[in-house]
Amino acid sequence: MSEQTSRSRHLIDREILSVVDLIPTTDLTLPTLIESRKKQSQMLPQTDVTQMFPVTCEEKVVPSYFDGPDIRIEIIKPIQPKHEKMPLYYSIHGGGMVMGSPVVDRPGNASLAAQHGFCCVSVYYRLAPEHVQPSQLQDCYSGLYWCIEHAEELGIDTGKVAVGGSSAGGGLAAGLALYIRDRQEFEIHHLRLLRPMLDDRTAVAPDHPYAGEFIWNKPSNHFGWTSVLGHEPGQEAVSEYYVPARAQSLAGLPPTYINVGTIDLFVDEALLFAKQLVFDGVLVELHVYPGYHHLSPMFPDAHYSREGAKSSEHALLKALELL
Numbered sequence: 001m002s003e004q005t006s007r008s009r010h011l012i013d014r015e016i017l018s019v020v021d022l023i024p025t026t027d028l029t030l031p032t033l034i035e036s037r038k039k040q041s042q043m044l045p046q047t048d049v050t051q052m053f054p055v056t057c058e059e060k061v062v063p064s065y066f067d068g069p070d071i072r073i074e075i076i077k078p079i080q081p082k083h084e085k086m087p088l089y090y091s092i093h094g095g096g097m098v099m100g101s102p103v104v105d106r107p108g109n110a111s112l113a114a115q116h117g118f119c120c121v122s123v124y125y126r127l128a129p130e131h132v133q134p135s136q137l138q139d140c141y142s143g144l145y146w147c148i149e150h151a152e153e154l155g156i157d158t159g160k161v162a163v164g165g166s167s168a169g170g171g172l173a174a175g176l177a178l179y180i181r182d183r184q185e186f187e188i189h190h191l192r193l194l195r196p197m198l199d200d201r202t203a204v205a206p207d208h209p210y211a212g213e214f215i216w217n218k219p220s221n222h223f224g225w226t227s228v229l230g231h232e233p234g235q236e237a238v239s240e241y242y243v244p245a246r247a248q249s250l251a252g253l254p255p256t257y258i259n260v261g262t263i264d265l266f267v268d269e270a271l272l273f274a275k276q277l278v279f280d281g282v283l284v285e286l287h288v289y290p291g292y293h294h295l296s297p298m299f300p301d302a303h304y305s306r307e308g309a310k311s312s313e314h315a316l317l318k319a320l321e322l323l
Contacts, residue, residue, distance in 0.1 A: 012214070037098075053110040053113070065145055124139075140172055167266075200243045
């Protein structure tokens with residue numbers, strides 16, 4: 001789409017404008033998914049974080065608690081512990097429910113481990129459309145439940161547990177938090193939602209005049225939700241564990257941090273989710289960044305990217321009483 005015919009290009013923050021030309025927005029479909037996965041895999045550097053930070057990084061295979069297949073998790077720990085028992089950050093990767101892996105979050109998790117002494121665990125959940133819900137929920141829950149059960153082995157403090165994710169990972173994190181709240185087998189103490197994919201109804205809502213033109217657009221969102229739900233998005237009687245924005249009440253969730261950009265497709269659903277959290281008595285911190293699109297993290301040195309990193313880290317440490 002040319003600059004003249006674009007509806008929102010003029011709104012993009014100049015610091016993060018270039019990516020919309022480097023990575024053209026395309027409608028994700030089943031025929032293009034394999035190629036998109038391949039391209040994304042090539043774009044993600046297989047970084048050896050042990051060469052960048054004083055941390056260890058190991059992969060472990062853990063059992064499903066739902067008679068499903070075993071689950072891979074990645075565990076990053078500081079070489080020099082800062083706490084008698086480490087706080088746990090459980091990370092769920094993005095990718096529209098259909099792509100991605102923990103590789104994208106590996107440097108951030110390693111930094112968190114090195115700077116603040118966290119044990120950071122990432123989960124390789126099954127991807128759609130090959131696997132539909134509740135596969136993703138069960139994998140995410142099983143990985144975290146294993147960590148709680150093996151707290152002594154991991155050296156973690158079960159009183160300081162945070163769950164987070166970006167994009168699809170944020171949606172899965174929110175659904176997981178609701179599931180944990182209702183099962184009452186253990187507790188989490190902070191929820192971090194970065195540009196979260198929370199509501200399937202966005203895929204069938206009227207087009208937003210400005211948000212969602214670039215990077216992750218409405219057709220791709222429709223494909224992602226159709227893939228993970230196994231049916232057309234927007235239908236009645238969809239579980240809130242799969243679509244967190246469907247929850248009747250968010251009461252009982254832990255203190256929650258949310259950030260999103262003004263031209264991100266997910267801006268409205270993030271705002272409504274924050275409003276519901278406030279209404280239900282949950283402490284929530286919301287940041288809306290002007291002119292930010294869905295791939296703003298590709299520019300970590302941009303002003304609002306730095307602001308987002310600083311505020312999300314502060315919210316995490318405060319919620320876990322590490323400040």
